[in-house]
Amino acid sequence: MATVTRQIGGDGDPARGYVFWEIDFDDAKLLLTAVRCRNESSEATYGSVTQISNGRTYGMRFPPNSTTNIAIPTGQAQKIDISIMPSGKLDGVHYSFVWPYP
Amino acid sequence: MAIAYRAGATGGGGSASSVTITKPTGAVDGDILIVVLYMESTTATWNTLTGWTDIVANQQDEIPNFRLTTRWHRCSSDGADYTFNVSAGTPWITAAMGCYSGCIGSGGAIDVSAGNACSGGGAGHTPVAASITTTAANDMLVAGIANINGSAITVGTSGMTRGAQLGGVEVWYVAQAASGSSGTKTFGSLADYDHWAVNHQALFEPAVAALNVNIAFDNSTYQAAGIRVI
Numbered sequence: 001m002a003t004v005t006r007q008i009g010g011d012g013d014p015a016r017g018y019v020f021w022e023i024d025f026d027d028a029k030l031l032l033t034a035v036r037c038r039n040e041s042s043e044a045t046y047g048s049v050t051q052i053s054n055g056r057t058y059g060m061r062f063p064p065n066s067t068t069n070i071a072i073p074t075g076q077a078q079k080i081d082i083s084i085m086p087s088g089k090l091d092g093v094h095y096s097f098v099w100p101y102p
Numbered sequence: 103m104a105i106a107y108r109a110g111a112t113g114g115g116g117s118a119s120s121v122t123i124t125k126p127t128g129a130v131d132g133d134i135l136i137v138v139l140y141m142e143s144t145t146a147t148w149n150t151l152t153g154w155t156d157i158v159a160n161q162q163d164e165i166p167n168f169r170l171t172t173r174w175h176r177c178s179s180d181g182a183d184y185t186f187n188v189s190a191g192t193p194w195i196t197a198a199m200g201c202y203s204g205c206i207g208s209g210g211a212i213d214v215s216a217g218n219a220c221s222g223g224g225a226g227h228t229p230v231a232a233s234i235t236t237t238a239a240n241d242m243l244v245a246g247i248a249n250i251n252g253s254a255i256t257v258g259t260s261g262m263t264r265g266a267q268l269g270g271v272e273v274w275y276v277a278q279a280a281s282g283s284s285g286t287k288t289f290g291s292l293a294d295y296d297h298w299a300v301n302h303q304a305l306f307e308p309a310v311a312a313l314n315v316n317i318a319f320d321n322s323t324y325q326a327a328g329i330r331v332i
Contacts, residue, residue: 007254009268011110021268046124052116089194089252095115095268098124 002027005036006090011099017041019062019099023049025082025090032080032093035070037062043100050094051080061101103204105242105307107275108133110266114140114196122185126201129177134205134305138246139171139186140271143193147171148186153178158301161217163250165297172246172301174211177201198266200273202242206306213241215303229255231262231274231287231302239281241304245274247289249298256290270296278304 004027012018017040024034035049039062047070048059056078062068072080082092109126123137136157139148144166147159157172175184188195205211218232231245245262247255252270262274278284284304292298 008115008252009112009266010254010264011112011266013107013263013265052118085194087250087252089269091116091194093116094113094118094121096111096113096122096124097266097268098109098111098127099266100109100127102127 003033008095009097011045011097012041016043016100019045021047021097030082030084031074032072032082033074034072036067038067039064041099044102045097045099046101047095047097049080050096052092052094056080059096104240105202105204105277105305107263107265108201108203110198110200110273112198112266112268115269117192117194119192120185120187121195121197122183123197123199124183125180126199129180129201131177131179132207133177134202134211135175135177135199136202136244136246136273136303137173137186137197137199138248138271138273138301139173140168140196140248141188141193142168143191144169146191146193147189149189151184151186157212157215157303158217161219161299161301163219163297163299164221167250167297168248168299170217170246170248170299170301172303176211196269196271198246198268198271198273200244200265200275202305204307206308211305213237213304213306215301217299217301219299220297227293227296227298228258228291229289229298229300231260231300233284233286234302234304235283236278236281236304238306239279240307241278242307243276243278243284243302243304245287246301247272247274247298249292249296251293251296253292253296255292258289260287260289262287
């Protein structure tokens with residue numbers, strides 16, 4: 001088992017700075033374990049993840065100039081399962097990111 | 103007022119029949135939204151959505167693996183989000199949206215557009231936005247880019263600025279002061295399995311209003327100075 005980190009997205013502009021979103025997943029259990037935001041901008045941002053099959057969602061606001069994790073529960077009742085497509089992409093989850101955010 | 107990137111939003115990144123994107127923060131009526139819609143299918147399409155107009159529809163990469171569509175919308179008492187539905191099945195879908203302020207306030211918002219894709223081999227895997235020829239000054243060039251592997255795209259020599267991006271589906275933009283050819287916009291090279299497509303479009307800024315000047319002459323003043331007003 002290994003925890004794999006993958007950068008999946010971002011936003012920003014030169015004047016306000018940039019934000020980067022990453023995910024951590026367990027490549028053996030195929031569980032999403034964290035969504036991490038490196039917000040290097042002067043604006044807050046919002047990110048959420050939703051398991052497509054059941055609508056289970058975790059999301060939060062990320063303050064400006066901060067690095068924050070959304071720790072995803074991995075217990076049976078609240079876990080978010082993923083699968084890996086032949087292309088190597090992770091499936092089973094939808095993301096929603098907004099920048100800036102009030 | 104020059105066109106400016108106000109905010110972005112992204113959604114998707116999995117297999118589904120629809121994708122919902124939150125309205126970008128701070129979007130006000132009159133702002134123009136451009137959404138980049140990515141779908142790993144060569145048969146399905148995106149259903150029409152009231153208020154949204156296709157700019158480049160179903161641009162395929164070379165294999166083809168996927169379809170890339172860009173659409174625009176002028177904000178007008180919009181709700182909190184936008185949902186784009188797939189015509190059939192549950193393909194892998196992702197969307198990235200940019201919100202632009204300072205655009206033309208009525209009529210069509212798009213000056214010109216073009217779609218293109220990789221053609222295979224070597225340099226074919228360097229994403230390039232095709233040259234478009236704008237017809238007005240101060241357009242905002244917007245490139246919607248996607249690649250099959252979901253890799254982050256780098257700026258290369260494009261001179262463009264990256265906005266919202268999710269899973270290799272990205273919005274890039276740059277203002278162009280003078281009308282005319284944009285030239286090709288070349289981004290950084292991808293790995294050789296990263297097939298790509300780019301939809302390139304230009305947003306109009308508001309037309310400059312005609313300047314009417316009314317000058318009132320005081321004849322008596324001019325006549326006193328020996329000037330005859332005719």
